[in-house]
Amino acid sequence: xxxxxxxxxxxxxxxxxxxxxxxxxxxxxxxxxxxxxxxxxxxxxxxxxxxxxxxxxxxxxxxxxxxxxxxxxxxxxxxxxxxxxxxxxxxxxxxxxxxxxxxxxxxxxxxxxxxxxxxxxxxxxxxxxxxxxxxxxxxxxxxxxxxxxxxxxxxxxxxxxxxxxxxxxxxxxxxxxxxxxxxxxxxxxxx
Amino acid sequence: xxxxxxxxxxxxxxxxxxxxxxxxxxxxxxxxxxxxxxxxxxxxxxxxxxxxxxxxxxxxxxxxxxxxxxxxxxxxxxxxxxxxxxxxxxxxxxxxxxxxxxxxxxxxxxxxxxxxxxxxxxxxxxxxxxxxxxxxxxxxxxxxxxxxxxxxxxxxxxxxxxxxxxxxxxxxxxxxxxxxxxxxxxxxxxx
DNA sequence: GTCTATATCGCGATAGAC
DNA sequence: GTCTATCGCGATATAGAC
Numbered sequence: 001x002x003x004x005x006x007x008x009x010x011x012x013x014x015x016x017x018x019x020x021x022x023x024x025x026x027x028x029x030x031x032x033x034x035x036x037x038x039x040x041x042x043x044x045x046x047x048x049x050x051x052x053x054x055x056x057x058x059x060x061x062x063x064x065x066x067x068x069x070x071x072x073x074x075x076x077x078x079x080x081x082x083x084x085x086x087x088x089x090x091x092x093x094x095x096x097x098x099x100x101x102x103x104x105x106x107x108x109x110x111x112x113x114x115x116x117x118x119x120x121x122x123x124x125x126x127x128x129x130x131x132x133x134x135x136x137x138x139x140x141x142x143x144x145x146x147x148x149x150x151x152x153x154x155x156x157x158x159x160x161x162x163x164x165x166x167x168x169x170x171x172x173x174x175x176x177x178x179x180x181x182x183x184x185x186x187x188x189x190x191x
Numbered sequence: 192x193x194x195x196x197x198x199x200x201x202x203x204x205x206x207x208x209x210x211x212x213x214x215x216x217x218x219x220x221x222x223x224x225x226x227x228x229x230x231x232x233x234x235x236x237x238x239x240x241x242x243x244x245x246x247x248x249x250x251x252x253x254x255x256x257x258x259x260x261x262x263x264x265x266x267x268x269x270x271x272x273x274x275x276x277x278x279x280x281x282x283x284x285x286x287x288x289x290x291x292x293x294x295x296x297x298x299x300x301x302x303x304x305x306x307x308x309x310x311x312x313x314x315x316x317x318x319x320x321x322x323x324x325x326x327x328x329x330x331x332x333x334x335x336x337x338x339x340x341x342x343x344x345x346x347x348x349x350x351x352x353x354x355x356x357x358x359x360x361x362x363x364x365x366x367x368x369x370x371x372x373x374x375x376x377x378x379x380x381x382x
Numbered sequence: 383g384t385c386t387a388t389a390t391c392g393c394g395a396t397a398g399a400c
Numbered sequence: 401g402t403c404t405a406t407c408g409c410g411a412t413a414t415a416g417a418c
Contacts, residue, residue, distance in 0.1 A: 003383075019292045021212040024411055038384050040413065097291045100355050101210045114358055147375040154372070155342065157356075158349040164291050165348075167305060181345070184338040188379030194401075215393055229402050231395065 004042040007032040008056070011049050015094035020050060020102065047106050054102075054109060057092045058116050064088065065120070072134050073127065075190065082182055085156050086175045093160055125149040137189045148189060155182045195233040198223040199247070202240050206285035211241060211293065238297050245293075245300060248283045249307050255279065256311070263325050264318065266381065273373055276347050277366045284351055316340040328380045339380060346373045 001009075010032035014023045025046050029039040043049045064084050067073055089096060103110035128149045131137040140148075159178035168174040192200075201223035205214045216237050220230040234240045255275050258264055280287060294301035319340045322328040331339075350369035359365040 019295060021292060022296070025413085026411075035385050036412090037386075037414080041383065045412075100288045100352060101212060103356075104210060105213070110358075114356075117356065144375065147372050150368075150372050151342070151346070151376050154346060154349060154353055157353065158345060161291060162345055162348065165294075165305075165308065167301075177341075181338050181341050184335065185342050185376060216395085217393070226403050227394090228396080228404075232401065236394070 003032070003034050003038060007034060007039055007042060008049070008052060012053055012092070012094070015050075015053070015098075016092075020094055020098045025049075047109075050102060051106065051109050053092065054095060054113065057088070057095055058112075060088050060091075061116065061120065065123075067127070073130065075131075075136060075186070078127075078186070079179060079183065082156060082179055083175065086160065086178060089156075089160050090171055090175075096157065096161060097164070121149070121153055124153060128152075135191055137186075138191050140189065144189075148186070151185055152182055155185065194223070194225050194229060198225060198230055198233060199240070199243060203244055203283070203285070206241075206244070206289075207283075211285055211289045216240075238300075241293060242297065242300050244283065245286060245304065248279070248286055249303075251279050251282075252307065252311065256314075258318065264321065266322075266327060266377070269318075269377070270370060270374065273347060273370055274366065277351065277369060280347075280351050281362055281366075287348065287352060288355070312340070312344055315344060319343075326382055328377075329382045331380065335380075339377070342376055343373055346376065 007028060011023070011028045014027055014031055025039055026036050028049065029036045032039070043052070065081065068077065095102075099113075103113060125146060128137070128145050129142075132140060132145060155178065159181070160174075163171075163174040163178070166174075198219060202214070202219045205218055205222055216230055217227055219240065220227045223230070234243070256272065259268065286293075290304075294304060316337060319328070319336050320333075323330060323336060346369065350372070351365075354362075354365040354369075357365075
């Protein structure tokens with residue numbers, strides 16, 4: 001692994017454990033076993049390190065949320081998507097935790113993130129609409145679909161933060177409860 | 192208004208606009224029209240300023256979420272509670288935005304917040320259970336009540352952050368959509 | 383690519399006069 | 401209570417040798 005990649009791994013762990021704001025470039029360099037000067041050879045500044053990690057996250061989303069093309073999706077596809085989502089969100093938990101601050105301080109990242117997120121949500125709403133057409137969800141109008149999709153999306157995005165507020169430390173247990181909450185939100189609409 | 196209070200007002204505005212991490216005590220003093228030294232006369236450090244603002248927030252929660260004692264609560268009580276909640280959350284929007292970081296760096300605040308929040312959520316779940324007993328919500332078991340309450344609580348806590356991620360700038364419009372999402376989440380369970 | 387050394391800056395916090 | 405002045409520190413970032 002290149003020193004650059006080692007720096008990213010070290011930065012990810014530090015950001016996840018302690019928060020972006022309190023982790024300095026010196027900390028990252030030390031944890032990665034390289035000099036501060038070398039870190040600045042690979043990255044223009046701290047913002048660039050965050051941006052590189054964000055791109056890793058976006059790549060994961062792209063790769064892991066491809067829907068089955070050859071068959072009709074089912075409700076258990078949703079469940080496995082939710083789990084995958086929680087797992088990725090956990091790996092990059094620093095990101096959502098400090099997201100509003102990060103977007104404020106890096107307009108380019110903000111634009112990039114909003115593009116990725118908007119496409120993701122549009123796809124998910126589309127999927128929910130598809131469930132109605134396939135008879136998996138009860139018939140409902142566009143507005144109801146939109147509200148349901150938005151509710152589910154909110155749970156997906158913020159459940160981990162909610163766990164941190166609870167003081168929950170066991171990720172697996174916390175994740176299961178999140179899956180339960182989300183499925184229960186869809187439950188009344190199942191056909 | 193005392194200089195101390197002016198400092199708190201200035202700090203609140205700066206924190207809301209720019210985020211706690213990037214606002215220094217010097218910024219706060221300047222915005223409040225007092226000297227840095229004076230700021231430190233009134234507050235031990237920056238953490239103490241955040242803690243004082245947090246106490247203001249907790250006071251608001253205490254005062255504004257008293258339920259009507261003399262009559263059975265209705266679903267429209269819920270709606271007005273949600274609106275009140277969003278309005279307070281907006282006034283102190285820095286708080287939830289930076290909350291995980293703040294709790295990490297101030298264990299005392301963490302304990303205090305968790306106490307307030309746990310009591311608040313317990314009360315809300317209780318209220319939902321009451322709705323079932325009063326026949327406002329359809330009969331359901333404890334687990335279903337808990338999951339529903341948790342979902343509604345999540346929307347209440349994180350809707351504003353979700354708006355920031357959307358890039359939504361109109362608070363009133365964003366709030367209305369939040370109310371819609373929350374009421375739609377309860378809707379299937381109405382008797 | 384990687385290092386050491388260092389310039390520069392601004393922050394948190396304190397001292398001491400008034 | 402309020403001010404001015406300042407200390408000490410650690411952060412980001414760069415220069416220049418290897």
